[in-house]
Amino acid sequence: MADGDDIRKMAHPLEIPRLACGAMADLEPFRAKPEHQEPLGFPGELVENWKEKALEKMADIASKNRAFQVYLETCVKCGACTDKCHYFLGTGDPKNMPVARQDLLRSVYQRYFTFAGKYFPKLVGARDLTEDVLNEWYSYYHQCSECRRCSVFCPYGIDTAEITMAARDIMAHIGIGQKYSNEIIGKVHKIGNNLGLNPKALRATLEDLEEDIEDETGISVRIPVDEKGADILLITPSADFFAEPHIDGLLGYAKVFHEAGVSWTVSSYASEAANFGLFIGSYEQMRDISIRIRDAAKDLGVKRIIFGECGHAWRVGYSFLNTLAGPFDFLDQNYPVPQHILDFTWQEMQKGTLNIDKSRNDHIRLTYHDSCNVARASRITDEPGSQFEIPRNVIKAVCNNFFDMDRETTHESTLCCGGGGGLLTDDLMELRRKGASPRMTAVQQVTEDHGVTHMAAICAICKTQFSKIMPEFGYEMDSILSVHQLVSNAIILTGQEIDDEAGEGE
Amino acid sequence: MDYDVNGTTIAADEEGYITNLSEWSKELADVIAVNEKIDMNEEHWEVVNFLRDYYEEYQIAPAVRVLIKSVKKTMGKEKGNNKYMYELFPYGPAKQACKIAGLPKPTGCV
Numbered sequence: 001m002a003d004g005d006d007i008r009k010m011a012h013p014l015e016i017p018r019l020a021c022g023a024m025a026d027l028e029p030f031r032a033k034p035e036h037q038e039p040l041g042f043p044g045e046l047v048e049n050w051k052e053k054a055l056e057k058m059a060d061i062a063s064k065n066r067a068f069q070v071y072l073e074t075c076v077k078c079g080a081c082t083d084k085c086h087y088f089l090g091t092g093d094p095k096n097m098p099v100a101r102q103d104l105l106r107s108v109y110q111r112y113f114t115f116a117g118k119y120f121p122k123l124v125g126a127r128d129l130t131e132d133v134l135n136e137w138y139s140y141y142h143q144c145s146e147c148r149r150c151s152v153f154c155p156y157g158i159d160t161a162e163i164t165m166a167a168r169d170i171m172a173h174i175g176i177g178q179k180y181s182n183e184i185i186g187k188v189h190k191i192g193n194n195l196g197l198n199p200k201a202l203r204a205t206l207e208d209l210e211e212d213i214e215d216e217t218g219i220s221v222r223i224p225v226d227e228k229g230a231d232i233l234l235i236t237p238s239a240d241f242f243a244e245p246h247i248d249g250l251l252g253y254a255k256v257f258h259e260a261g262v263s264w265t266v267s268s269y270a271s272e273a274a275n276f277g278l279f280i281g282s283y284e285q286m287r288d289i290s291i292r293i294r295d296a297a298k299d300l301g302v303k304r305i306i307f308g309e310c311g312h313a314w315r316v317g318y319s320f321l322n323t324l325a326g327p328f329d330f331l332d333q334n335y336p337v338p339q340h341i342l343d344f345t346w347q348e349m350q351k352g353t354l355n356i357d358k359s360r361n362d363h364i365r366l367t368y369h370d371s372c373n374v375a376r377a378s379r380i381t382d383e384p385g386s387q388f389e390i391p392r393n394v395i396k397a398v399c400n401n402f403f404d405m406d407r408e409t410t411h412e413s414t415l416c417c418g419g420g421g422g423l424l425t426d427d428l429m430e431l432r433r434k435g436a437s438p439r440m441t442a443v444q445q446v447t448e449d450h451g452v453t454h455m456a457a458i459c460a461i462c463k464t465q466f467s468k469i470m471p472e473f474g475y476e477m478d479s480i481l482s483v484h485q486l487v488s489n490a491i492i493l494t495g496q497e498i499d500d501e502a503g504e505g506e
Numbered sequence: 507m508d509y510d511v512n513g514t515t516i517a518a519d520e521e522g523y524i525t526n527l528s529e530w531s532k533e534l535a536d537v538i539a540v541n542e543k544i545d546m547n548e549e550h551w552e553v554v555n556f557l558r559d560y561y562e563e564y565q566i567a568p569a570v571r572v573l574i575k576s577v578k579k580t581m582g583k584e585k586g587n588n589k590y591m592y593e594l595f596p597y598g599p600a601k602q603a604c605k606i607a608g609l610p611k612p613t614g615c616v
Binding site for chain 1: 572600601610
């Protein structure tokens with residue numbers, strides 16, 4: 001890389017960098033092998049007539065997805081988006097300006113599907129689809145986390161994420177997939193979750209966690225698996241069964257359900273909320289993954305579905321679930337389908353069913369990272385703004401010291417963690433580091449101004465990304481928290497005896 | 507990215523995870539560890555052995571928390587914590603220790 005692997009020091013989170021042309025041109029994630037491609041119905045390797053096939057797929061997407069066509073044809077190059085991408089801010093590579101990244105595909109679209117591009121390509125900057133162009137697509141369309149921050153500022157509402165998704169979809173169809181995402185999707189089809197956690201291992205892990213809660217609180221709190229007839233099916237990212245601090249969030253959900261007195265279960269068949277079908281822009285994959293949730297809900301005979309803390313899962317759940325896998329008329333229509341765990345917890349708090357001791361989080365000075373797919377692609381309830389307010393309401397109910405970051409980097413203007421959209425992979429670590437620097441600069445500001453020590457998030461990707469990245473910015477690895485981890489710390493379970501030493505509540 | 511163990515080539519993927527799990531041996535673990543700049547001591551082996559036993563039973567690596575709980579039992583409280591695990595395996599016990607133990611890389615949002 002031209003400018004090495006250094007993290008840019010930024011005076012403020014949105015400081016525009018000096019341009020570094022081509023700085024990220026050589027970066028690309030590992031390509032999927034035939035064994036990752038074929039189970040998803042994609043060709044194992046680059047097909048011979050790839051150019052025809054790619055253009056065919058592009059035409060197909062344009063015909064089915066009117067938004068895609070409008071996005072490609074409407075951009076007036078006003079420049080409003082140029083400095084809105086965290087990857088541009090972190091890398092300085094002008095091809096990471098959203099408009100420039102879009103143009104990598106737009107220029108090809110123009111060449112083959114517009115009058116001006118067909119007859120006067122040079123005049124409109126239209127380009128032939130060549131192998132170099134394809135490689136450039138693969139590189140830069142994996143430097144977009146589909147976070148949609150740029151689209152907030154676009155006067156036409158052009159959604160870069162849609163173009164990135166289309167580009168990835170086109171590439172997968174000619175045999176160029178991304179290893180990370182496609183290997184994961186294959187595991188969901190085969191085993192039921194991104195991790196490849198089989199039912200036996202899932203059960204053993206959850207039993208272990210039940211033991212942990214009992215050791216900590218003296219109270220037996222269940223985390224049921226495949227329990228037929230339970231009222232609620234919890235669909236949560238499999239990272240909640242495996243990684244830190246995700247697991248602490250899961251313990252929080254379990255405690256809330258326990259205190260609310262509801263019956264619930266996870267499913268070993270649909271043991272994943274994440275839906276990487278969204279990331280690779282594949283409607284078919286997104287649907288097949290979603291249908292597992294429907295099938296599990298039917299099999300178990302539940303009345304409600306609740307989603308755990310997961311950003312893009314919630315986008316798919318909130319915005320597309322009914323279209324992809326509905327109708328859900330067999331569920332209790334008195335509750336949202338699906339419901340967000342934060343909505344559930346916030347309602348219980350308002351009902352007064354939870355006994356909360358906020359001081360048990362007094363060792364934490366907290367800020368909150370709005371996860372992009374929750375902030376910009378959904379709400380939490382039907383209420384506008386609920387996606388911003390409910391997480392903050394819950395946080396403030398369990399934590400005395402809360403400080404928001406620079407308003408230009410929160411709510412709908414939130415900055416991506418740097419690992420979203422299928423980029424949370426070790427082979428993109430340099431990009432993840434650089435892309436996180438705007439967000440981390442905002443965190444450092446609240447640390448300076450308010451002594452902030454920790455940050456909470458409601459997305460499995462954000463949590464993993466920050467636990468890797470925060471240490472590089474001088475924070476402890478466990479400075480990133482699940483929101484329900486804070487809830488878990490602060491809840492006093494019915495019958496739980498409190499000793500004063502427990503103030504550090506793990 | 508393959509490994510050489512006493513003249514025998516062991517195939518691995520781009521990130522150094524071996525592709526045929528049955529080809530693992532203690533000698534190979536040492537070779538992978540050198541590659542990872544880890545000087546294997548008894549505690550590293552304790553973790554690697556636990557991971558392999560767990561994998562044999564469950565066909566997947568354990569959650570870090572489960573690993574730590576076991577370490578706590580065998581090595582004591584001061585070593586049974588996340589921080590110490592990262593001292594042993596700076597790139598993370600889940601990924602780096604799995605690589606040395608010859609297990610597949612944990613995938614997903616982890």
